[in-house]
Amino acid sequence: MAVRMAQKRIETEWHLQLAAQLAPLDGSRARRRLSEIAGAAEDENLPRLAKFLGGKGAAQDFLAAVFNLSPFLRDVARRRPQILDALFDDGVEARLLSIAEAIGKVAFAEAVSESSLMMELRQWKGEAHFLIALADLAGEAETALTVRRLSDLADACTRAAVDFLLREAHSQGKLKLPDPEKPSLQSGWILLGMGKLGAHELNFSSDIDLVVFFDPDAPAIIDPLDATELFARLTRRLVRILQDRTEHGYVFRTDLRLRPDPGSTPLAIPVEAALRYYEARGQNWERAAMIKARPVAGDLAAGEAFLRELQPYVWRKYMDYAAIADVHSIKRQIHAHKGHGEIAVKGHNVKLGRGGIREIEFFVQTQQLIAGGRFPELRGRETVPMLGALAARNWITADARDALTQQYWFLRRVEHAIQMVADEQTHILPDDDEGLERIAHMLGFADAAKFSETFRAALHEVERHYAALFETAPELSAGVGNLVFTGDVDDPDTLQTLHGLGFKRPSDICRVIRGWHFGRYRVTQSAEARERLTELTPALLKAFGQTRRADEALVRFDDFLAGLPAGIQLFSLLRSNPALLKLMATIMGAAPRLAAIITKRPHVFDGLLDPALLNELPNRAYLSARLAAFIEGDRAYEDVLDRLRIFASEQKFLIGVRLLAGSISMSRAGRAFSDLADLTIDAALQAVTAEFALRHGRIAGGTVSLLGMGKLGSRELTAGSDVDLILLYDHDADAEESDGDKPLAPSHYYTRMTQRLIAAVSAPTAEGVLYELDLRLRPSGNKGPVATHVDAFKKYQRQEAWTWEHMALARARAIGGDAALCVEVEAEVTALLALPRDAAKVRAEASEMRALIEKEKSPRDLWDIKLIPGGLIDLEFIAQVAVITGQVEAGDRVTATGEILSHLAPDFAEADVRQELCEAYQLYLALTQMTRLCLTGAFERDDVPPGLSDLLLAVTNLPDFGVLEAHLKETSQKVRKDFDLLLRAKQSCAREALTAVSDRIGGDDATGEY
Structure with missing residues (x-):
């Protein structure tokens, strides 16, 4: 009764209906947060709000929980308590309507300028954003209404900016608008909203995807020959108005990369050129993307006319399953993941992960592409209504419709909760307990366990229906065609089949396979093995054909077979496990580095036969236990070193396979490669120490x-990284020499022992090299001893070290050796990093050092991600400068670049800049991890294995290589802009230091670890 009375008071006093109540993570802290906002209300002379927030009731409990759970919403309320106060006068819906009306008038104000427009749009958008979130968390708005409100807000802001730009162009004589009071009318400027914007399904922190065209024959256009430049310039300004960060934030991040061939086309494309492109060169992913296309701003009538022209391209009357398979292969979503055990909740990607939102969207889109050409009612943009339409046509079952509808809206709620925490464009659930508990509370669950149970069930249900979609597509599983490999003469139909599967040299492939059937290898000498391989061959050829460099992939597989002692188990496993077969094809077709490992050391493939492989995380405990078992026993020194090489090679391969299969993330792979290096190098050190002591x-x-x-040190190794080390030692003060048969003085002893360690790790043997070691970051560089006394290290770092050396220490981490000395060294590094410094001088030196690197080691091309302006080095410098100038949020010291960037102090980098840097780092990490995993040499843009191209698109979730390159270029430009913003060096005080860096380190790499 008391709750109902409180509810009634809320509705009469404060216009937010509470259909849900939330529990805070920390009740007392939540109340303090509410009091802080009440204080902000008093400061802003809002007495009724201050009084209201200081009271007790369901509304106050709800707001306290919201501000405890969402730092973003709390900060907005603290900065702008007027937004909350306005809810005494109007409800959320009425307030949003007022905001939309105000946005619509912004462009028509008498004294409007670009800067005033940007300010007003940001302020209105900020208020609307806050209210939409509040209504969603309160349960006043269903998720369907929330996504519609967010999309309508994006439409309104985009239209206001477009109207302003058109009116300005008219006043400057660049356009002649038929009606300046209706500037978009017959302007010819077409802005299509794509993806979630086009479908009215925008998420809380979403980018808006726009594709921009123009009609040169539109009445407003004065000179058609100048129109491309004019509308490209207007589009560029539109993006700046919407997404540039100011003191008032931003409106919407804007993405133009879905336009035709984004790497070589202008930002605005003539409609005729666009139509020719789609007809002649359009990709299937672009057809799928156009399902959701909607005119959102500009000349809406011209936009509708353009989409009508495009209908025959998008909606084919007769759609084959091969084209559908192509759409899905591009998006890396052909088959549901089966047989990989439980779905982890922590760290799961709600959008792209197994059973996620993307699978529901593609479930709908593929059905639409197949049937929409014949049934116009299946051409809608919105996901849930199309589930209903597909069921009404009996294209899917009512069970699939109901289940996917329910889970779609549930997963969208989860996605919104994730984004409402900090207004970050992320779809990944937290991987820590508190973070997951926070999301559970925001969604109204009692605890993380209850949420996890519901979430996991939702993913499994989506996955089940998505898998069924392909089980009912017989064309996808039909036979591959005629395959005859008997005799010595090529069968003509077999040559045709092989060519159709993707092989360029079908006669050579026939010869290879006949070699298998003739039992020329040990692996095929038994009749049973040949029989198993014969059964496997059609699936094998189909899988290798899909690598798009099929001949090379099959030849690598042939080399692999040549080294195997037996194959019955392998062939049976590949025949019964399509996922493993696909993985094998991917290795052979896209990853020459892994293919070389598996070909030279076929025994490493045994690790793939472990059914638990893809479920087991290769963390430190996992690797340590396996290493201990692998080298246990009384072994000779050389045997230990060989076994370390074998173990490292096998585990690098298996970590790589997990990464290739998508069962671990890029950052997890970096930690695993680093843990492996820690453990094996430490084991090598122990072996060397014991062996050296026998004589000395x-x-x-x-x-x-x-x-x-x-x-x-930063635990970001890749499959091809070398290892940077500094060896430090200590001993009793009065120790003069060792106690062996051939005694040595301490400095000589540790120098010799370090040289022995370098040889043990880096010298090639029959089992290869463990790691290439680089000790050039030690004090005095190449000119100093390879081993350094810990006291000398401390003295050097405090009295002689350059800024770049202290920056390098930001990534330093004790990885092996004596535990007590490691603790001492770690403490010293922490103390060194905390030393007071002139921040301006540090920034200046870092900035000039970066300029010198750029001058002396220019990047090969855009894909030299480490060296490009705005590349990895820029991010690493930002992180390291932040560490040594105390601009990282308080907490345990971290060495990983990505973690440092995510914890940059707000005074150093605003939230949007932090997010931009983190997103750039994740992109660079994904690209470098995958390319270093797959390639043994440099990334050659014009000779990229097609399979590797597909993998890069998969890990970046981009549809086309041109789009990826455009995104990489755009990202590097943003990073360079942020680098210049954060490290404003005066270019005055670092030249001497940098010359010393080059002299000290020497060699081709004149900048040490950089």
């Missing part, structure tokens, strides 16, 4: 610590 004895009190630097 030991130094009294002698201890060693290995300090990992560079990507090893």
Whole structure:
């Protein structure tokens, strides 16, 4: 009764209906947050709000929980308590209508300018954004209404900016609008909203995807020859108006990369050129994208006319399943993932992960592409209404419609909750307990366990229906055609089949396969093995044909077979496990590095036979246990070193396979590669120490610590990384020499032992190289001893080290050796990083150092991601400068670049800049991890294995290589802009230091770890 009375008071006093109540993570902290906002209301002279927030009731409990759960909403309320106060006068819907009306008038104000327009749009958008979130969390608005409100807000803001730009162009004589009071009318400027914007399904922190065209024959256009430049310039300004960050934030991040051939076309494209492109060169992913296209601003009538022209391209009357398969292969969503065990909740990608939102969307879109050409009612943009339309046509079952509808809106709620925490464009659930508990509370669950149970069930249900979609598509599983490999003469139909599967040299492939059937390898000498391989061959050829460099892939597989001692188990497993077969084809077709490992050391493939492989996380405990088992026993020194090489090679391969299969993330792979290096190098150090002591004895009190630097220190190693180390030692003060048969003085002892360690790790043997070691980051560089006394290290770092050396320490981490000395070294590094510094001088030196690197080591091309302006080095410099100038949020010291960037202090980098840097880092991480995993040499843009291209598109969730390159270029430009913003060096005080860097380190790499 009391709750109902409180509810009634809320509706009469404060216009937000509470259909849901939330529980905070911390009740007392939540109340303090509410009091802070009440204080802000008093400061802004809002007495009724201050009084209201200071009271007790369901509304106050709800707001306290919201501000405890969402730092973003709390900060907005603290900065702009007027938004909350306005809810005494109007409800959310009425207020949103007023905001939309105000946005619509912004462009027509008498004294409007671009800067005033940007300010007003940001302020109105900020208020609307806050209200939409509040109504969603309160349960006043269903998720369907929330996504519509967000989309309508994006429409309104985009239209206001477009109207302003058109009116300005008219006043400047660049356009002649038929009606300046209706500027978009017959202007010829077409802006199509794509993706979730086009479908009115925008998420809380979404980009807006726009594709821009123009009609040169529109009445408003004065000179058609100048129109391309004019509308490209207007589009560029539109993007700036919407997404540039100012003191008032931003409106919407804007993405133009879905336009035709984004790497070589202007931002605005003539409609005739666009239609010719789609007819002649349009990709299937572009057809799928056009399903959701909707005119959102500009000349809406011209936009509708353009889409009508495009209908025959999008909606084919007779659609074959091969084209559908192409759409799905591009999006990496052909088959549901089966047989990989439980779905993890922590860290799951709600949008792109197994059973996620994307699978529901593609479930609908593929059905639409197949049937929409014949049934116009199946051409809608919105996901849920189309589920209903497909069921009404009996294209899907009522069970599929109901289940996917329910889970779609549930997953969209989860996605919104994730984004409402900090207004970040992310779809990934937190991987920590508190973060997951926060999301559970925002969604109204009692705890994370209840949420996890519901979430996991939802993903499994989506996955089940998505898998069924392909089980009912017989064309996708039909036989591959005629395949005859008997005799010595090529069968003509078989040659045709092989060519159709994607092989360029079908006669050579016939010869290879006949070699298998003739039992020329040990693996095919038994009749049973040949029989199993014969059964496997059609699926094998189909899988390798899909790698798009099929001949090379099959030849690599042939080399692999040549080295195998037996194959019955392998062939049976590949025949019964399509996922493993696909993985094998991917390795052979897209990953020459992994293919080389598996070909030279076929035994590493045994690890793939473990059914738990893709479920087991290769963390430190996992790797440590396996290493201990692998080298246990009383073994000779050389045997230990060989077994370390074998173990590292096999585990690098298996980590790579997990990454290739998508069962671990890029950052997890970096940690796994680094943990593997830690463990094996430490084991090598132990072996070297024991062997060295046999002849030279030991130094009294002698201890060693290995300090990992560079990507090893930051736990960001890739499959092809070398290892940066500094070896530090300590001993009793009065120790003069070792106690062995051939005693050595301490400095000589540890120098010799370090040289022995370098040989043990880096010298090639029959089992290869463990790691290439780089010790150039030690004090005095190449000119100094390879081993350094810990006291000398401390003295050097405090008295002589350059700024770049302290920056390098930001990634330093003790990775092996004596535990007590490692603790001492870690403490010293922490103390060194905390030393007071002139921040301006540090920024200046870092900026000039970056300029010198750019001058002396220019990037090969856009794909030299480390060296390009705005590339990895820029991000690493930003992170390292932040660390040594105290601009990282308080907490445990971290060395990973990505983690440092995500914890940059607000005074150093605003939230939007942090997010931009983190997104750039994730992109670079994905590209570098995958290319280093697959290639042994540099990435050659004009000779990329097509399979690798597909993998890069998969890990970046982009539809086309041109789009990826445009995104990479755009990202690097943003990073360089942020670099200039954060490290405003005066270019005055670092030249001498940088010359010393080059002299000290020497060699081709004149900048050490950079």
